[in-house]
Amino acid sequence: MTPVRCPVLVGRRREVATGDDALASAQSGRGSAITIAGEAGVGKTRLTAELSTAAQRRGMSVIIGRATPEYSEVAYRPWSEALSAGTRRLAWPEDAALAPYRRVLGLLVPQWRDSTWSTPAEAPVVLGEAVLRILAHLAAANGLLVVLDDMHWADGPTLQTLDYVFDHIAEVRVVVCVAVRDEGRGMRLLAASRRSGSAQLRLGRLTAKQVEEMVGNCDLTGLAGLSVGTISEVSAGLPLVVEDLLSLGRSGGSPQRFADIVRSRLASLSAEQRGAVRMAAALGEHLSWPVVAEAACMDDATAAEALRRAVDVDLLSVQAGEVRFRHALTAEVVANDVLPIERTEMTRSLADACMAVMAPSLDRDVLASNLFVSAGAVSRAVHLLSDAATRAEALGAVGEAAAVCGRAYQLDAEFGLAGALQLGVRLVGLRLQAGDFAEARTLATGLLGRAEGVDGSATLSLLLMLARASVAQAEWTLAEQHLGAARVLPHGDQARAELALLEAECAFGSDRPGQRAAVEHLAAKAVELAKLAALPRMECDAYRFAGRAARLRDLGTAAEALERALLLAEEARLPIERLHVLDELGTVEMLRDARCDRLERAYREALRMGAFGASTSAGLNLSSAYAMTGRHRRCAELAVEIQPTAARLGLRPLEAACELMRGIAAAFDRDREAAEAHLARAEQLAPDDADLRAGAWAIGHGVGALVDDDRPRARRAFARARSLAPQRHARILDASIGPTMLLDAVEGKTTPAAIRSMAIADVAGARWSSLWLGAALAVSLARVDETEPAAEELRAALDAGDRYPLFGALVRRLVAEAAIDCRFADPVELLRDAESAFVDLGLSRPAETARGMLRSLGEAAPRQRGADSPLPDDLRRAGVTAREAEVLDMLADRHTNREIAARLFVSPKTVEKHVAALATKLGAANRIVLAEIARALHRP
Ligand SMILES: Nc1ncnc2c1ncn2[C@@H]1O[C@H](COP(=O)(O)OP(=O)(O)OP(=O)(O)O)[C@@H](O)[C@H]1O
Ligand SMILES: [Mg+2]
Known part of the structure; x- marks a missing residue:
């Protein structure tokens, strides 16, 4: 009996035309999505094959991924398959536009993970963007067709990613063609694709005429006693059944229902071969023949012969080296005829065979555990999954670990085994690590009720994790309640250290009056306890937190703590943690030393490691370092580089920060119109971010106005910044204070004592404050005739501002005015240095102002070759x-x-x-x- 495949595609002309239009339009730059929906056997896969051929004819690349029922719990499987096959010959593509996405793409294509990989904490949209970019890369100039088949079995995360891809598909040269049965998850997919405006192709059954055409196109030799009418009637227009009837008819059989056809084919095999096929059906539609052979205790030759026969009678097929059932319906019929008692035995043998034959992998463990469950060996399945979770966690794949641990927990709970509480506690921990705080809290709250009074150590762990999740979500009161409950339980060294760190974080976050001072003390205690408990990771966390807390008071102390954190992260091999510390330390050093090298390194390394979150954060900090050190063009370039992605991903705070940096750069370049537009947009994007808005007004509008020598406008801007500056949770120092004090001092409106008290309240070690407040102090001292100390203060202030060319020049120009009245410094030297710096920065107008002042002092001030002569x-x-x-x-x-x-x-x-x-x-x-x-x- 030879299988019959209709050589031509019957009907479906409209569908093929729609597909071809989509391909053509993708090639000319506008991609789209196509959804093919319909019942089993109606021809969805066949239509995708037709589109694949059309795409290849057009010189487009084609990649194919499928969802399978056996793996619907394994995240991202269809994407993994499509991308792994599509890039099989490719190592990680060294494309700069892809670099930041390498880590998230490691979720989909394990071979792209490097030794530093761990589950990324980026938002799901980042993964969507990453997929979109890799598709665009594969599309290159000629375009790409992505076929995702059988997506009614797709896992949730795959569908989430697909949503994002659907929303942005028009921007790339890609057609994504998704095939679904209109059942289960398929319905959700259909709704999503309808929302995104993709083409919906609903395949109905064939008409009697079309069945006739199908039959006419098939090789009919040897067809005895089977009329077209009968075929049409029995198949009811389902192409799969038409083909099966034809192949049966050719072998002289009589028309039956589909199930009978399958049964009669099975009957034509030997008992041993039949056993193997039935075993295969218990394994699923996509199967591993070596596992079947092992489970059926067949030697290689017998197994090969059995496979050959099963293919001959059209029960199985081999496509690209992969053994599958002829059709999902075929597998279903065979499986349904297996008695429950037989099934238990079969699945048990299959599970053991999986473990014996397949290479260790997450896929194997998921498959085997499902088989163990069908075989009634639930605790075996739970152990297997729990071990798999441990292995995945050790590899840094926290998301995968959480998924398998979740399955183990669910099984344990469902079958009333004893380990559910332990597994649940583990699962909460994994979800925390993966950044799923809300889910972690829901689960932990549920478990807490069961643990309290029964299991002290589980109760303690759950309370600490609840506190951790609440801290992460800025729920300080809740966090404190959990901590209070945890404190009274008996606890060991590790819990004590964790408690101390969480208490410090709570005190810092809730920022109640009087608690501020306690924060650093608590942080130091956490460091000590972590050291005592020999927990390097926690010690690193504690130092990092200590650095963050100290930053608002003293940059030197902050840098010290962060340097210790950096060392610990390096020793404990925590690459991502290290990147974040490097970024924070770089920022502190930028404020203290005007150093950019560490931020440059953080940015480069984050890009190389493909860590999107870390690279954008370091990139923005670096951009502000450039603005401070007089390189405002580079500042703007970097912000422009980061912004489009931030915007597409809908990451508002990031986009706002980009606008802020562009606004500041434009203000420093005296492009007032552009500056105002960018700064307004930044505020619009982050209306609740007091730090950002205060920065926009102080540095963008305020310092910008000083560059324009418009002091009333500068004063208004500084006043506004001051009113916006947050009293709580400030991330950055208040930049409006220094310039305001200097203006006051120059205009004789303040006293040395007032300035000194400001300086004490300010962040120690910040170059910005040393420059402005120092100069203000110098001027106010000179005004009360303390000339010597004034001169000294000024020297120190200008030294501090040495690496801020623009700010140093602005300060010199302001101070020069006071120096003309009370001679504590040489106004001519101040003005010449200021003028020269303005010329270097290409700012001809302020340079001219300085020259004017020089001339009024009777000095020669020739026009220099400035911005005017090339x-x-x-x-x-x-x-x-x-x-x-x-x-x-x-x-x-x-x-x-x-x-x-x-x-x-x-x-x-x-x-x-x-x-x-x-x-x-x-x-x-x-x-x-x-x-x-x-x-x-x-x-x-
Ligand atoms: N329009 C058609 N013309 C000729 N042959 C067809 C047509 N539609 C389907 N077939 C044939 O019918 C068989 C079943 O089709 P196919 O595998 O595409 O179904 P499907 O919709 O993908 O089913 P499932 O939902 O189970 O995956 C295939 O062998 C295919 O070649
Ligand atoms: Mg199909």
Whole structure:
């Protein structure tokens, strides 16, 4: 009996045309989704095959993934299959646009996980975006067709990802074609695809005429006594049955119902072969023949012969090396005819065979555990899953661990086994680790009722985890209640350390009056206890928290704690934790030392490790470091790079931060219109983020207005920033205080005592405050004739602001005004340095203001080659500034630093800095080489 397959696709002309249109439009840049729906055997897979052929004809790539009932608990299986097959020959594609998504994509394609991989905590939308990007990458120029078949069996996470892909499919050269039976999850998918406006192709049964056409197209030799009418009637238009009737008819059989056809085929096999096929049906539609052979105790030759026969009679088929049933319905009929008692025995043998034959993997464990459950060996299944969870957790796959542990818990509870409480506690822990706080809390609350008074250690664990989840969700009162309940239970070293850390976090978060001071003390206690209990991870957490708490008071203390955290993260091999600490430490160092190197490293490494959350956070901090240190163009570039993704993913706070950085960069560049637009948009996106809004007003509007020399506007902006600045939970220091105090001091409206009290309340070690408040103090001291201390304060302040070229110049210009009245500093030197810095920053208007002031003091202030006269291209490309170009010119004439300084009205130290910068930028070893370069530039 040879199987019959109709060589042509009958009917479905409209569906094929719709599909072809979609393919063409994807190739020209606009992708779309297609959903094919209909009952079993109606021809959904066949239609996808037709579309695949059409796509290949067009030179498009095709990847295929399927959902299966056996694995509906394994997350992302269809995506894994499609992407693994589609990229089988590919290692991880080294595409910069994909780099940040490597970690999340590791969820789908295990071979892309590197040794530092652990379950990412990013939002599901990030995974959706990651999938979209990898699809776009695979699509390249010619386009891509993704077929996802049998999606009525798809797991929840796969469907979530698909939702995002559906929503953005038009932006990529990709057609996603999804086939579903209109039952179960298929219905949910259909609803989602309808919402996204994808094409819906509902396949109905064939008409009598179409059945006739099918029959006409098949090879009819040997068909005896089977009329088209009978076929049409018996099949009721279901193509699968039409083909089966034809193959049966050819072998001389008579028309029967589909189930009878399958049975008669089974009957034509030997008893042993029949046993194997029945065994296969118990295993499922997609099956492993070696497992079947092992379970049926067949040797290799017998097993191969049995498979050959089963394929011959069209019960099984082998496609691309994979053994499957001819059709899901075939498997169903065979399986239904197995008696329950036989089934128990079979599934038990199959489960053992899985464990004996298959390589260890999560798939194997899930499959085997399901078989053990059918065989009634539930506790065996629970053990297997629990071990699988342990292994997955050790590999950092927390999400997978939570999924299998969840299944074990569910089985244990359902069958009333004894381990449900322990498993439940573990599951809560895994959900916490995976960032599912809400789910963790629901489960823990339920379990708590069962544990209390019965199992002290489980009760304690649950209370601590409830507190942890509440802290993560900023539910301070609840967290404190859980902690209070935990404290009175007997506990060991580990719990004591955990309690201390949670108490510290609660005190910090709830920020009740009087508790602030206690926070750092509690954090130190947590560090000590973690050390005592020899828990490096917790010690690292405690140091990190101590750093965060100290940051609002003293950057030095914060940096110290974070350095310890960094060391611990490195020693304990916690790569992601390490990235976050690096980011936090880099931020502290930016504020304290104007250093960017650590943030640059955090950003680069996060990109390389493919950690989306860490890379965007470090990238934004780096962008603000660039703004502070006078590189506002790079600041804007980085923000522009991050923003589109943030916007697409709907990550509002991130998008707002990008707008903020762009606004600040534009303000520093004196593009007021752009600055205002970006800053307004930032506030709009994050109306509840007081830190961000205060920053926008202080640094964007306020300092921006100072650059424009519009003091009333600056004052208004600083006042607004002050009123917005949060009293609680501040993440950043209040940037409005320093400039306000300096303006007050210059206008004689404040006293040294007032400024000193401000400085004490401010963050110690912050360069920003040292510059502005220090200068304010100097001016106010000079105003009460304390000239000597004033001069000293000013020197210290300007040194602190040394690496903030723009802020240093603004401060010098303001201080110069006071220095004209009370001579505690040389106003001419201050103005010359300010002017020179403005020229370097390409800010011609403030430079001109400074020159005007110099002239009014009777000083020569020639217009420099500033933004107006162009630099030679070679120099511009090397990043040489206008001022440096002037120095270079003079080096060509072999002037000394002192001579150059005199000509440019700057200090010799400043010239020294310019020469060093030139040597680095032009790769010259010394000033002699620089002189040669300069002369070469001038040769015609
Ligand atoms: N329009 C058609 N013309 C010719 N043959 C068809 C047609 N539709 C389906 N067939 C044949 O019928 C058989 C069953 O179709 P198919 O496997 O595509 O069903 P399905 O809808 O995918 O079912 P399931 O939901 O079980 O996956 C296949 O062998 C296929 O070649
Ligand atoms: Mg199918």
